[in-house]
Amino acid sequence: MFSARCTAALAAASLAVSALTVPGPAAADAVRGVGDFDFDGFADLVVASPLEDLGGVPDAGVVRIFYGGPDGPGSGGVQTITQNSGNLGSAAEAGDRFGASLAVGDFLSGAGSELVIGVPFEDDDEIAGDQADSGMVHILIGGTGTLLNLNAAITLDPVGAQLGLAEVEAGDRWGAALGVGRFGRSGSDLAVGGPGEDLTVVDAGAVDVLHFEGGVLDNTRRLHQDESLVEGTAAAFDRFGTAVATGNFDGDSFDDLAVGAPADQPGSVDPGGEVNVFYGGTPIPLTGADDQLWAQGTLPGGREAEDAVGTALAVGDFDGGPDDLAIGAPGENGGSGVVHVLYGTSGGLNIARTQLWSQNSPGVSEASDPGDHFGAALAAGDFNSDNQDDLAIGVPEEDREVDNRADVGGVNVLYGENDGQNSPDDPALGVDRQQFFVQISLGANAEQGDRFGAALAAGDYDDNGEADLAAGVPGENVSGATGADHGQVNVVYGKDPIIGPGGLDPDSNLTLQRPATPQAAGQFGAPLR
Template sequence: MKRRIVIFISLVSAIVLWWASAAYALPDTAEQDDRFGSSAASGDFNGDGYADLAAGVPYEDVGAATDAGAVNVTYGSAGGLAAAGAQLWHQDSGTVLDDAQEGDLFGASVAAADFNKDGFADLAVGAPGEAVLASNGFDAGFAGAVQILYGSAAGLTDAGNQFWHQDSGTVADAVELGDAFGSALAAADFGGSSHADLAVGVVHEELGSGLFQAGAVNVLYGSAGGITDAGNQFWHQDSPGIADTAEHSDSFGARLTAGNFGSDSRADLAVTVFNESIGGVAGAGAVHVIYGSSSGLTSSGSQLWHQDSSGIADSAETWDHFGDSLAAADLGKGTQDDLVVGVPYEDVGTVADAGAVHVIFGYSSGLISSGSQLWHQDSSGIQDTAEPGDLFGSALAAADFGKSTKADLAVGVAAQNAAGGIVDAGAVHVIYAASDGLAATGNAVWDQDSLGIADDAELYDFFGSVLTAGRFGLANQADLAAGVTTEDVGAVSDAGAVNVLYGAADGLASAGNQFWHQDP
């Protein structure tokens, strides 16, 4: 039987001391089961040229509201991420719309982009547990909502913040019990207006009679005034022109990422169908790609990818969950972005749930299977060995960490055992780009017992369960934040933490690495 491990998404902030690693604390107090860093996004919220980090804490208690959720924000600088000016946001902050309530899970997902084209990144925060009063007067629990906080020269502010759900204005569909609107987010310019747009996963959306948890994605477009309902879209597997058919428990929209996979300047959207059955193979998983156009996302040319797709290595197998993680970046072929698809429950040979990652390369005509790659811990030249339950591919982040000008790939192995039999301590593989895509040359493995890395590998830490990248400062290369969402902070169990490794000309290095958590 395949093991199921709850994996959270993470992102954190840090200060760099170039000559040593260090631990830093952020606003609020580390508490049991907060799971700091369960979601993450990187964006320049104050326009100073350095990426800032937003770390979701969806199980944060706000006053008496259990699991209301919060987001910590830390700002980048020439010296890297700095605690100065760090913020804590929740639904009781300032004039933020709505109120912090039990089980809202504010911060379960986050995405950063410039929705109003004012030169400052803005932050979208998912609260999939939000109860929303529907237009018919029904209080729909776990309907879900998304909050938008706008950037400024002073950083994120509550001025003009927005609160979106499926009964907002003309937003498609309607608020319903258990939909979980906001369970996943992705932001990019899908329509070429130069304003970023927002894709919102509604992973438990019911479509028609009996199609419970079939899943859907709402798309809200950006404008000079920010996110708007004008021209909004509602995508699912029964949308005209979209391959396949909506089915019970497919979970379309479980994961989202955006990248420019084709020849034009518009971003495209990749959508995971987590539980999709392929040819009768239950839970094999699939990924839809919906391409951008001058009028926004369009079904024209849309694609459906899975492990039985022509030219894709391996084959669809029961409960592989192809698409359990996604990333997009230019990994070395051409100038288009490429799509990275995690399959953490992939069996490698006879090794159950060892995990694997597919890379599908982008060309002028879009994503093509020719030349696609399959990576795992038994791939030639890759360090370490595939072991049962490692979950290689449980998280992904792609950015230029060094060595070349192309993006490199960080792969979370959240349930990797550390040396000495430390179960599920977690690790991160880094595979660097070459002229023809990713190459094993110079690949590295990091964990909390790596030389110079802050803290120590411990039982059930799940280091690398969340990954995100951004140029936080110090050098011209991107840096990597690795979530340790069940890290014990002092005596506080599962409070959560994030390790930050900084990029350099020769790739990620331990020099100046950081260890972030909420103040115990």
């Protein structure tokens, strides 16, 4: 079901046409990393409910595409996808959590974007015996003027990804994180995280990079911290591959890959989490020879066991140079949370240009409190059309102290600076403007346990030249529906700067809920893309 879009501002005098390709390293874009599956010029919003029941199958998971249009996501139609749809090649089963991870990109060289759906809790009970939670991914293909094609899906498990039967193992959770890029000279690549992969120790984690040439899987390369050239040491329960992100951090012709390992245990090299960055290039990309390891101690802040550095990753161009990397550490300081921002240079990410953000930072709304989990979700987009990306930071356990409501959630937004590198405001993020959103600021009721901001996505869903922000509220209790935790998504629209300072406009917003009857415990909006 939908609520009407609330618009207090005047309509923009003209609509800008958004570029739909991934931008170059020096150009922000309102649709960076966002799908346009039907190639109509409007970005499309993907909303997953991995805990939604399907018929009598609990926690099977459902994914819905809210196609963009003049009135935002959903005005171009809604498509519902399950593992029973079309020929996805795997039936919905209890606990699969279809849609627990999502990625978009155009790596099969066709019109329209592809949607990659992770099913990390898929049990392989066919080719490798009963391997619980071994994992699987589905790739759905878009096209001009058409919805995603459910009858031409590509379904891959580790065997289909050329890794071999022995790599289908219980608990690997292959597909828990996904990222799309072009790391080498030709073709495109899909990075698939398997944080439960066992190496010499249990649950050390790995990332498999699937290389496509001409839309066909050509080869697969595995990355992990047990490789001699890779920075860091594989330790039990590191869960390397819990998060992945792609961007061009050194401004060359190739994408680079960031991998989060947020569950490093006490006694490993970097307790509290870390992020590896691998650089693309030729003839062989992502070799590990020039990779970087980022952890607190190198980054600002001391290394502590529960910091969870690398839980969330986001890539944007915040200053006019190569891409920049935001790293969420929501467990820092008793779970109050921080976000590290590393800026790209011609030599890659550089410690000399870094920022540490928390709700105690000057100008940032609210205050850091234990358990807020600032940085649990991140999204980058150009919300004010100044050709620089901005950063949205989810604070899903933010409390509403005025009436003692716990975990209502919130979102902080830091705006990028378009003065370029080495300007007086360098590094740039958050210099010009900041915002803070709660559901009440959008005209909605903030309830205990809503967890507004638990998931974030940015895209130009109404094609007016400014990115819009979608915030998942998986704990929302929908009025009139039975049960709890139905979930919803709030969309805040970017405002054209000709009618003000630009940026996200709380008076122009949209509420999305599960079509038909909201389902208790479905947590609609838990992941977004």
